Amino acid sequence: MHQLLAEAMAAPAPGLTRLSQAKPGDRGVIADVRADHTAGHGVDVHELERRLLESGFVEGATFEVLHQGLFGADPIAVRVDDMRVALRRRDAEDVWVQLESK
Amino acid sequence: MSEAAMRPARVALVGNPNTGKTALFNALTGSRQKVANYAGVTVERKEGSLVTPGGRTLSILDLPGTYSLRARSPDEAVTRDAVLGRLAGEAEPDVVVAVADATNLRLVLRLILELKAVGRPMVLALNMYDIAQRQGLRIDLAGLERELGCPIVTTVATRKRGILELTAKVDDLIASGALSTANVWREPSAGEIRDAHREAQRILKAHVRPPEHPDTMTGRIDAVLLHPVAGLAILFALLFLMFQAVFTWAAPLMDGIDASFAWLGTVVGQGLPDGLIKDFIADGVIAGVGSVLVFLPQILILFFFIILLEDFGYMARAAFLMDKIMGGAGLHGRAFIPLLSSFACAIPGIMAARVIDQKRDRLTTILVAPLMTCSARIPVYTLIISAFIPNATVGPGLSLQGLVMFGLYSAGIVSALLVSFVIRKVFWRGAVEPFLMELPTYKLPSFENVFRNLLLRAQIFLSRAGRIILPLMVLVWILSTFPGPPPGATDPAIDYSLAGMIGHAIQPLFAPIGFNWQMVVALIPGFAAREVAVAALGTVYAVGDAEANVGALGARLAQHWSLATGLSFLAWYVFAPQCAATLGVVKRETNSWMWTGVMFAYMTTLAYLASFAVYHTAVALGAG
Numbered sequence A: 001m002h003q004l005l006a007e008a009m010a011a012p013a014p015g016l017t018r019l020s021q022a023k024p025g026d027r028g029v030i031a032d033v034r035a036d037h038t039a040g041h042g043v044d045v046h047e048l049e050r051r052l053l054e055s056g057f058v059e060g061a062t063f064e065v066l067h068q069g070l071f072g073a074d075p076i077a078v079r080v081d082d083m084r085v086a087l088r089r090r091d092a093e094d095v096w097v098q099l100e101s102k
Numbered sequence B: 001m002s003e004a005a006m007r008p009a010r011v012a013l014v015g016n017p018n019t020g021k022t023a024l025f026n027a028l029t030g031s032r033q034k035v036a037n038y039a040g041v042t043v044e045r046k047e048g049s050l051v052t053p054g055g056r057t058l059s060i061l062d063l064p065g066t067y068s069l070r071a072r073s074p075d076e077a078v079t080r081d082a083v084l085g086r087l088a089g090e091a092e093p094d095v096v097v098a099v100a101d102a103t104n105l106r107l108v109l110r111l112i113l114e115l116k117a118v119g120r121p122m123v124l125a126l127n128m129y130d131i132a133q134r135q136g137l138r139i140d141l142a143g144l145e146r147e148l149g150c151p152i153v154t155t156v157a158t159r160k161r162g163i164l165e166l167t168a169k170v171d172d173l174i175a176s177g178a179l180s181t182a183n184v185w186r187e188p189s190a191g192e193i194r195d196a197h198r199e200a201q202r203i204l205k206a207h208v209r210p211p212e213h214p215d216t217m218t219g220r221i222d223a224v225l226l227h228p229v230a231g232l233a234i235l236f237a238l239l240f241l242m243f244q245a246v247f248t249w250a251a252p253l254m255d256g257i258d259a260s261f262a263w264l265g266t267v268v269g270q271g272l273p274d275g276l277i278k279d280f281i282a283d284g285v286i287a288g289v290g291s292v293l294v295f296l297p298q299i300l301i302l303f304f305f306i307i308l309l310e311d312f313g314y315m316a317r318a319a320f321l322m323d324k325i326m327g328g329a330g331l332h333g334r335a336f337i338p339l340l341s342s343f344a345c346a347i348p349g350i351m352a353a354r355v356i357d358q359k360r361d362r363l364t365t366i367l368v369a370p371l372m373t374c375s376a377r378i379p380v381y382t383l384i385i386s387a388f389i390p391n392a393t394v395g396p397g398l399s400l401q402g403l404v405m406f407g408l409y410s411a412g413i414v415s416a417l418l419v420s421f422v423i424r425k426v427f428w429r430g431a432v433e434p435f436l437m438e439l440p441t442y443k444l445p446s447f448e449n450v451f452r453n454l455l456l457r458a459q460i461f462l463s464r465a466g467r468i469i470l471p472l473m474v475l476v477w478i479l480s481t482f483p484g485p486p487p488g489a490t491d492p493a494i495d496y497s498l499a500g501m502i503g504h505a506i507q508p509l510f511a512p513i514g515f516n517w518q519m520v521v522a523l524i525p526g527f528a529a530r531e532v533a534v535a536a537l538g539t540v541y542a543v544g545d546a547e548a549n550v551g552a553l554g555a556r557l558a559q560h561w562s563l564a565t566g567l568s569f570l571a572w573y574v575f576a577p578q579c580a581a582t583l584g585v586v587k588r589e590t591n592s593w594m595w596t597g598v599m600f601a602y603m604t605t606l607a608y609l610a611s612f613a614v615y616h617t618a619v620a621l622g623a624g
């Protein structure tokens, strides 16, 4: 409950979740890509944001989580618009999405 | 037409990865290709030429695939610099041909917008048009041409369709005197990437109707190949098949090569008078060339699988499946391919590390690649195992010797994972670079492309290895030949040579790990190529033609060495940087003596520690 609350407060707008939390089959629209990650990436956060954008994770793109790895459900394979991209969940944290209700 | 109008022109192919640039390059230039390196960097430079229908000579440059001119890897930096005309020793291209996968235009449109900012005359090749048509994708070509302000040609590179039209358009563009406009490109910010994407989106919407029959095949294949459990099982089955092929299919070919070089050495030897010249040609040069060529079958078989799987679109999936396992050790999922190649030979493995776009991940991969058991270690392992490990069975279908061999392979893999873990902690302070990778749609590989790429790999391996290994073999031959033995000497000639002297001099260093001076002497020529140590042991123990006579040499070793010494030698060979050619390639690929030194130091340290531990444990257990 606490964690949910924290998530909701960190969210840039109500109803959004991080792509890193999505499960296979989840689909929707990418709402916000932003560099609010603090540390641990080999590149600075703005660089990560640019790389995400260049791979097609742009506000307004539709997405669907297609597959995930066996161990720790990581990495994930995501359909973004009409292409497929693989990424690690930790790198997907900066992508906020609006899930479509199933 | 005037002379000036027909001057030769330079054309650069630029596009996203997997859009068929290489196929287009092959279709354009056929066999008129040259592969070299760019000055100062180790990125492959592929250039070819052709004559247009109008009679103009075009030289075509195939540039590494990229999503943006904002380069992130050494490969992509070459593409950026080539397009911007910043590359040392390269003139800027007269025309840029942007190669796009017609079925996947979104990302390439953004690259095209960047290319437009650079301002060179440009032609857009909409490749894979066959697939686009099959899918019923409607592209308003005239509208797109107007929008982008550059001529468009549709092509099917694998069937050589649209090639003439493409060269004609390039020709027209040059003849019309199209000039470069001012270069206004600069590295885009996140906001500018968003804007460019929005613009690409608008163009796409205005001129492209979504496919009537979108590709569903890729999704269906992925459901199996990316299945968490089945996918991994298939991957391991494929790996197993590959290894079988590399080790069993290649064996007769390798024996054939070995035999023909031995034969050549004998024949040439017979034709020459005894003496230094004969020794040099037969033992130095011919044996040297043979020791390089013998790995060619394995490397070709390995690359055959790799190219086939790459063209099919599977390699990105393999990287996806392996990412978590490799990531735990601090490696990138893509490191999987280079490390796999290293089982044949670390040299192509290290060269294959270029597919990793992150500098640190790439370096880590290069540093641990030589720990994978390359095929040059096999002759050494086989010799020592047959001499010291009893040919007993330890279970149904399990021989003790086979088990030890397996153990040696595992030791290599496990230590590679541990070392990369440590490298990440020590050098990168735990930072993990992002892992973002497009999963391309599956395609049937084209036979011609696979064949051509295979030929290219062979060429590259031979020229690189030849340039590095051969001179080293010659050097080692000189070391172990001069000075010659005094008249009436009874010990093997190598004892009196420089190599012998060095061996005797440094033997005390190796005494704590149980090596006698003969072993140390054998290590010196073994530095040219690992398996040469077998021949060298044959020389110092005066067993004629040791490679053909492993049994006799093994028996001799079993007399002279204790079990502890034998095991210590094995442990040494698992870790030691016993291959000068690998060090040479690491220097070229990292462009740094520092990293080459780091590799040499850590591998030597590991080897020494492992041998020390193995030797003393064995001695304590009574095997001394």
Ligand SMILES: Nc1nc2c(ncn2[C@@H]2O[C@H](COP(=O)(O)OP(=O)(O)OP(=O)(O)O)[C@@H](O)[C@H]2O)c(=O)[nH]1
Binding pocket: B015, B016, B017, B018, B019, B020, B021, B022, B023, B024, B064, B065, B127, B128, B129, B130, B131, B155, B156, B157, B158, B159, B310, B311, B312, B443, B444, B445, B446, B449
């Ligand atoms: N059906 C079809 N397949 C094509 C066409 N062009 C290329 N291919 C296939 O697409 C795959 C990728 O082609 P490559 O030429 O390796 O692509 P590339 O752009 O050089 O890729 P990178 O070297 O990774 O940048 C191969 O399997 C080709 O056989 C085409 O016009 N039609």
